[in-house]
Amino acid sequence: MGFRSDEPDMLEASELGDLYRELLKQHPIVLLEDPSGQVDWSAFTEFNKNCAVELVGDDLLATNIDRVKTAEEKKACNSMLLKINQIGTITEAIAAGNEAFSAGWSVFVSHRSGETTDDFIADLTVGMRTGHLKSGAPARGERVAK
Numbered sequence: 001m002g003f004r005s006d007e008p009d010m011l012e013a014s015e016l017g018d019l020y021r022e023l024l025k026q027h028p029i030v031l032l033e034d035p036s037g038q039v040d041w042s043a044f045t046e047f048n049k050n051c052a053v054e055l056v057g058d059d060l061l062a063t064n065i066d067r068v069k070t071a072e073e074k075k076a077c078n079s080m081l082l083k084i085n086q087i088g089t090i091t092e093a094i095a096a097g098n099e100a101f102s103a104g105w106s107v108f109v110s111h112r113s114g115e116t117t118d119d120f121i122a123d124l125t126v127g128m129r130t131g132h133l134k135s136g137a138p139a140r141g142e143r144v145a146k
């Protein structure tokens, strides 16, 4: 995709989907997070038609229950990243996560860039039984604390 060149090698959404599928064949990839643009609903929906891994909506969903419901209707993903400060309150974040669960999706509680050593999201992971916590590699206090 031309990362190293001045002329980016632009791909259509379908071509990018084909590239992802090739990478999934070659490597033990277990999930894709936001593989398409955060408003490219049709690209998510198209890729999700034939996706054997967790297709996680982060910026697509923004821990917003209304966007989760839209993604359900559009069959745009099968997993949600839950970030408590994306939607603003714990109540709304839990509601969005429960909506995702009701759709049969998986849910990942996630840290943010610029975290503190507060470990509440680890408790939320256990409390919501998400089974997944995204808190980065075990390096630096704000990650190890979780």
Ligand SMILES: O=C(O)[C@@H](CO)OP(=O)(O)O
Residues within 6 Å of the ligand: 058, 083, 110, 111, 112, 113, 114
């Ligand atoms: O990439 C992400 O999901 C997080 C941290 O890993 O970044 P951000 O702070 O932009 O949500």
